[in-house]
Amino acid sequence: MRYVDMKHVTPGMRPAKTLFDSMGRVLVASNVVLNESAIQKLWEYGFDGIYIEDALSEDIEIDYMISPALRSEGLSCVREQNIDGCLNIAKKIVEEILDRETLMLDLTDLRSFDDYTYAHSVNVAVLCCVIGVGLEMEESDLTKLVTAALIHDLGKMLISPEILNKPGRLTPEEYEIMKSHADLSYELIRDRYDIPSQVKTAVRFHHENVDGSGYPDGLDASQQTIFIKILHVADVYDALTSKRPYKEPYSPYEACEYLMGGCSIMFDQHVVETFLRFVPLHQKGTMVTLSDGREGIIYENSGFHNLRPILRMLDGSMIDLMASEYLNLTIITSSSNICFSPEEAEKDRENMIHHKRYRIMVVDDMKTNLHMLREILEPIYDVALLKSGAQALLYLQKNEYPDLVLMDIDMPEMDGIETTRRIQEMTNHEVPILFVTALCDKETVLTCRSMNAAGYIVRPYKPVYIKSEIKRILQGYSEVS
Numbered sequence: 123m124r125y126v127d128m129k130h131v132t133p134g135m136r137p138a139k140t141l142f143d144s145m146g147r148v149l150v151a152s153n154v155v156l157n158e159s160a161i162q163k164l165w166e167y168g169f170d171g172i173y174i175e176d177a178l179s180e181d182i183e184i185d186y187m188i189s190p191a192l193r194s195e196g197l198s199c200v201r202e203q204n205i206d207g208c209l210n211i212a213k214k215i216v217e218e219i220l221d222r223e224t225l226m227l228d229l230t231d232l233r234s235f236d237d238y239t240y241a242h243s244v245n246v247a248v249l250c251c252v253i254g255v256g257l258e259m260e261e262s263d264l265t266k267l268v269t270a271a272l273i274h275d276l277g278k279m280l281i282s283p284e285i286l287n288k289p290g291r292l293t294p295e296e297y298e299i300m301k302s303h304a305d306l307s308y309e310l311i312r313d314r315y316d317i318p319s320q321v322k323t324a325v326r327f328h329h330e331n332v333d334g335s336g337y338p339d340g341l342d343a344s345q346q347t348i349f350i351k352i353l354h355v356a357d358v359y360d361a362l363t364s365k366r367p368y369k370e371p372y373s374p375y376e377a378c379e380y381l382m383g384g385c386s387i388m389f390d391q392h393v394v395e396t397f398l399r400f401v402p403l404h405q406k407g408t409m410v411t412l413s414d415g416r417e418g419i420i421y422e423n424s425g426f427h428n429l430r431p432i433l434r435m436l437d438g439s440m441i442d443l444m445a446s447e448y449l450n451l452t453i454i455t456s457s458s459n460i461c462f463s464p465e466e467a468e469k470d471r472e473n474m475i476h477h478k479r480y481r482i483m484v485v486d487d488m489k490t491n492l493h494m495l496r497e498i499l500e501p502i503y504d505v506a507l508l509k510s511g512a513q514a515l516l517y518l519q520k521n522e523y524p525d526l527v528l529m530d531i532d533m534p535e536m537d538g539i540e541t542t543r544r545i546q547e548m549t550n551h552e553v554p555i556l557f558v559t560a561l562c563d564k565e566t567v568l569t570c571r572s573m574n575a576a577g578y579i580v581r582p583y584k585p586v587y588i589k590s591e592i593k594r595i596l597q598g599y600s601e602v603s
């Protein structure tokens with residue numbers, strides 16, 4: 123079987139996997155020949171792509187990490203907020219995963235818009251279990267961890283759908299309400315004597331960052347349990363790779379970049395590194411283009427090096443990218459996304475959320491830094507580049523305030539901290555400030571945090587990470603989990 127983006131799904135193709143809605147009802151059965159109306163239905167349900175059977179991929183088998191029946195049982199328990207059911211399902215998920223021969227997360231998850239929160243909880247449960255196994259946890263601990271994952275977002279069902287699914291930026295009040303979901307989930311289990319305390323704390327603190335900048339309590343790494351750290355990584359990975367009405371999904375590759383970029387800020391590095399061992403950056407069954415122009419399908423990930431899989435080429439020959447004669451080849455694109463340039467994808471993303479074009483002011487004394495940020499940001503935002511604190515203040519006096527300021531710290535004359543103080547005073551704290559700096563000593567970080575900065579990014583950073591951070595700030599709450 124191979125994965126085909128919905129844009130390339132045509133009548134006559136046969137799905138390799140049955141496709142379900144959130145109630146576990148069959149939308150399209152496997153092996154049924156697709157017609158126009160079935161394809162239309164899949165579009166309406168928001169599927170991003172499907173697995174199909176064809177000659178090229180005949181012997182490529184890809185298994186679900188857990189059986190569709192168990193997944194569907196899990197979805198029901200989460201939908202009905204059935205805590206006893208979740209405890210039971212957690213055991214079954216752990217048993218099924220421990221029974222597997224391989225833990226490679228090969229299958230691109232197939233899901234529709236209508237089951238996001240439920241599907242998310244079950245996916246996070248599976249991801250947590252895989253990380254837990256990678257960390258050699260005992261079965262009883264795995265069950266606790268998976269239980270926490272199934273329950274972690276139940277509180278979201280108590281939040282109004284207008285806020286939960288709001289496509290644009292949340293107001294500060296709405297954001298506060300959104301943040302309350304972690305406590306609301308905790309409330310549902312707080313008085314249950316049969317639920318271990320590790321589960322309760324993981325549920326309550328699953329949005330804590332290791333640098334202490336998360337919520338609800340701002341716990342830092344030393345105050346967090348391993349359960350909290352694992353749940354946070356799994357939660358964000360699944361949120362990033364999900365398609366939502368207002369955002370395209372990140373590829374596993376981009377999501378891994380995001381996790382790596384957030385190590386020691388949001389995430390525990392050891393947990394991220396463990397997780398990455400099980401995420402093939404190029405998933406089995408996807409078409410890719412090699413640097414010599416040839417196309418092939420990912421046949422197998424060796425599990426040893428997830429950037430160098432084995433491919434089957436269009437002429438049927440096999441290429442192992444780990445073999446010495448092929449080491450000069452690299453995978454340059456995934457063909458399922460071939461009709462999309464990154465700029466077009468970004469434009470689409472913008473159109474999907476129908477918001478205005480945000481304006482970003484960048485303050486940095488280094489020309490190279492300014493240029494680099496301009497290249498990353500200009501396709502998406504209106505960007506104003508200022509070379510000093512004084513110039514920034516002058517700009518603000520003469521122009522409409524931007525939606526966000528990216529601020530360097532180490533600048534001659536007026537440094538970024540002083541400039542920020544003045545900007546906050548001038549704008550009455552209305553404009554969020556994101557520090558982008560090479561400085562990461564404790565004193566500077568603490569000073570920035572005490573100034574209520576919207577974020578802090580240490581150079582060198584990955585473009586995908588800075589874009590995500592900006593999006594998170596501009597949309598108030600972009601962590602779509």
Ligand SMILES: [Fe+2]
Nearest residue numbers: 274275328603
């Ligand atoms: Fe959450």
